[in-house]
Amino acid sequence: MRFSKLFGKTLRQAPAEAENISHQLLLRAGMIAQEAAGIYSYLPSGWRVLRKIENIIREEMDKAGGQELMLPILQPFELWQQSGRYVSFGQTMFTLTDRKEHKLVLGPTHEEIIADLARRYVQSYRDLPLLVYQIQAKFRDEPRPRGGLLRVREFIMKDLYSFDADEAGLDESYRKMSQAYQNIYARCGLSTSMVEADSGAIGGKESHEFMVISETGEDEMVFCPHCGYSANVEKAQISKTVIATLNEVKEKQPLPLEEIATTEQKTIEEVANFLGVPQEQTLKAVFYIADGEFVFVVIRGDLEVNETKLKNTLKCNELRIAAESEVAEAGIVAGFASPIGIKGVKVVADDSITLGSNFIAGANKAGYHFRNVNYPRDFQADIIADIALAHQGDKCPECGGKLSSARGIEVGHIFKLGTFISEKLGASFLGQDGVSRPAVMGCYGIGLGRLLAAIVEQNHDDNGIIWPLSVAPYQVYLCPLHMDNPEVASAAEKVYQELENAGIEVLFDDRDESPGVKFNDVDLLGIPLRLTLSPRTLQSQSIEAKWRTKKETRLLPLENLVAEVNKRLRERLAR
RNA sequence: CGGGGCGUAGCGCAGUGUGGUAGCGCGCAGCGUUCGGGACGCUGAGGUCGGAGGUUCAAAUCCUCUCGCCCCGACCA
Numbered sequence: 001m002r003f004s005k006l007f008g009k010t011l012r013q014a015p016a017e018a019e020n021i022s023h024q025l026l027l028r029a030g031m032i033a034q035e036a037a038g039i040y041s042y043l044p045s046g047w048r049v050l051r052k053i054e055n056i057i058r059e060e061m062d063k064a065g066g067q068e069l070m071l072p073i074l075q076p077f078e079l080w081q082q083s084g085r086y087v088s089f090g091q092t093m094f095t096l097t098d099r100k101e102h103k104l105v106l107g108p109t110h111e112e113i114i115a116d117l118a119r120r121y122v123q124s125y126r127d128l129p130l131l132v133y134q135i136q137a138k139f140r141d142e143p144r145p146r147g148g149l150l151r152v153r154e155f156i157m158k159d160l161y162s163f164d165a166d167e168a169g170l171d172e173s174y175r176k177m178s179q180a181y182q183n184i185y186a187r188c189g190l191s192t193s194m195v196e197a198d199s200g201a202i203g204g205k206e207s208h209e210f211m212v213i214s215e216t217g218e219d220e221m222v223f224c225p226h227c228g229y230s231a232n233v234e235k236a237q238i239s240k241t242v243i244a245t246l247n248e249v250k251e252k253q254p255l256p257l258e259e260i261a262t263t264e265q266k267t268i269e270e271v272a273n274f275l276g277v278p279q280e281q282t283l284k285a286v287f288y289i290a291d292g293e294f295v296f297v298v299i300r301g302d303l304e305v306n307e308t309k310l311k312n313t314l315k316c317n318e319l320r321i322a323a324e325s326e327v328a329e330a331g332i333v334a335g336f337a338s339p340i341g342i343k344g345v346k347v348v349a350d351d352s353i354t355l356g357s358n359f360i361a362g363a364n365k366a367g368y369h370f371r372n373v374n375y376p377r378d379f380q381a382d383i384i385a386d387i388a389l390a391h392q393g394d395k396c397p398e399c400g401g402k403l404s405s406a407r408g409i410e411v412g413h414i415f416k417l418g419t420f421i422s423e424k425l426g427a428s429f430l431g432q433d434g435v436s437r438p439a440v441m442g443c444y445g446i447g448l449g450r451l452l453a454a455i456v457e458q459n460h461d462d463n464g465i466i467w468p469l470s471v472a473p474y475q476v477y478l479c480p481l482h483m484d485n486p487e488v489a490s491a492a493e494k495v496y497q498e499l500e501n502a503g504i505e506v507l508f509d510d511r512d513e514s515p516g517v518k519f520n521d522v523d524l525l526g527i528p529l530r531l532t533l534s535p536r537t538l539q540s541q542s543i544e545a546k547w548r549t550k551k552e553t554r555l556l557p558l559e560n561l562v563a564e565v566n567k568r569l570r571e572r573l574a575r
Numbered sequence: 576c577g578g579g580g581c582g583u584a585g586c587g588c589a590g591u592g593u594g595g596u597a598g599c600g601c602g603c604a605g606c607g608u609u610c611g612g613g614a615c616g617c618u619g620a621g622g623u624c625g626g627a628g629g630u631u632c633a634a635a636u637c638c639u640c641u642c643g644c645c646c647c648g649a650c651c652a
Contacts, residue, residue, distance in 0.1 A: 445652070
């Protein structure tokens with residue numbers, strides 16, 4: 001490709017709307033262009049990168065036994081009613097109506113379609129396992145697109161769906177996919193962590209996310225340096241046991257309830273300090289509205305509520321903190337509330353409240369708390385579950401070690417769906433025993449644009465992008481200096497033709513620009529190997545080679561250049 | 576949906592307070608000089624000042640409404 005003809009210009013200054021690095025660099029490099037909030041065009045060089053990523057993914061999917069297919073973007077709304085997932089996706093789905101007043105959706109994902117296909121084509125256990133995938137645009141009306149390509153409304157996604165005869169089969173498909181994912185990221189030059197995750201609107205029981213550690217990431221995860229436990233904080237568990245001192249062990253016996261005046265103390269911190277007890281000796285009350293219903297949540301004072309876990313526990317679609325007025329309406333004295341004596345309100349308690357005794361809790365009247373509150377002697381909960389939020393420094397649920405935390409970009413998410421979709425859509429098969437069963441499903445997604453952005457987040461310097469060779473838009477940048485010098489011009493043309501003919505992807509900077517401009521552009525574009533041809537190098541019938549990742553340069557003889565370049569590219573790709 | 580910010584040439588911005596011929600830098604076009612890390616000179620093209628309505632002799636500037644974009648939160652793969 002001749003640079004002079006390449007569609008898309010490099011920019012010295014990033015457009016003001018770009019805040020994170022990948023967004024700025026991709027815009028400056030002329031790889032993407034924004035059309036509207038969360039809607040982007042890929043310009044030729046950006047599209048080349050995307051297609052390389054796509055090919056890597058395709059190869060790994062095929063290797064794992066996947067079959068590629070193409071599914072419709074326009075989907076009948078009825079399918080989503082059948083699966084029931086239109087409720088959990090809600091506003092996130094783009095919907096439209098055709099001329100016959102039929103409701104359609106722009107597919108946010110394709111489990112319904114694929115299950116519908118499986119219903120028709122999978123009839124026997126002999127047809128299983130089945131792994132099919134698609135690489136296509138999906139649409140989600142995000143409440144807030146952000147971060148350039150990191151969170152968009154129209155995006156290209158690879159989704160593979162697995163159908164197995166039983167749980168053991170699903171486990172095997174899941175294992176294959178998680179291996180394929182590791183291969184994909186490695187080939188894209190990314191280092192990722194696989195963490196336990198919440199499955200959110202997709203549903204299902206077990207899921208893992210692949211995270212690229214980055215400050216610009218939207219997710220937070222915790223991991224244990226000792227045993228390797230790692231999880232998204234939405235999902236993460238912690239060990240809540242408090243190591244008791246001898247003195248405290250004596251106090252473990254439930255003592256009689258006692259009312260104490262705490263006139264000014266409302267927050268956990270104030271109450272604990274006032275009474276000289278640790279925060280884990282108190283109970284905290286938090287109020288939510290879950291699908292319109294008021295919920296009283298109790299958790300040990302030192303912990304915080306994990307809203308994702310709470311939402312899952314309540315099996316609700318909408319969850320928000322209750323407004324002050326709503327709390328008052330429910331007859332609750334904010335700041336002095338506890339579940340003791342509360343009637344007619346759903347109470348959800350974190351299981352931490354069962355791990356202690358003689359807690360401090362609100363007395364449900366202004367200015368007073370109770371001492372020696374014990375569960376279940378003094379109050380009952382409708383639901384007891386783990387609803388605590390993990391933090392850096394908490395204890396690992398596996399080994400008790402100290403958890404660390406980090407932010408990450410989710411570049412892949414795999415789910416064990418089970419049978420809830422196949423049951424609803426009738427995707428069942430006849431087993432060897434002649435019994436009909438729903439297929440056991442899994443789904444495995446990768447957002448390609450987000451992956452591309454994550455690669456930039458992880459591979460750049462002050463001058464620009466540093467594409468790994470495997471995904472670079474061009475492998476080689478041919479940079480002649482003094483294009484007005486006929487010897488340079490003709491030698492450059494010749495080298496360009498030779499490289500092209502050998503199938504090497506080369507961007508030929510035939511522009512009449514100063515060396516500084518060219519060098520800065522190649523650094524910005526992030527092309528791995530730079531070949532500089534000038535009157536100086538021509539004196540020794542050679543060309544100067546420099547890797548984007550390195551400082552040193554070295555002269556290569558023009559003779560046999562193609563073979564030499566090929567060898568170097570191969571060596572680098574093999575690493 | 577709540578809070579904040581911003582819409583002026585392809586990009587970055589000034590001008591808005593106090594209404595009076597729309598500017599700067601980069602980029603772009605032409606010519607010339609340059610040429611190993613964003614060169615220089617001269618000449619030039621390019622703007623419904625996000626949109627609509629209003630006030631006024633006169634609106635980028637004041638008023639009302641509206642649309643869009645970004646950030647934080649809610650929410651969300």
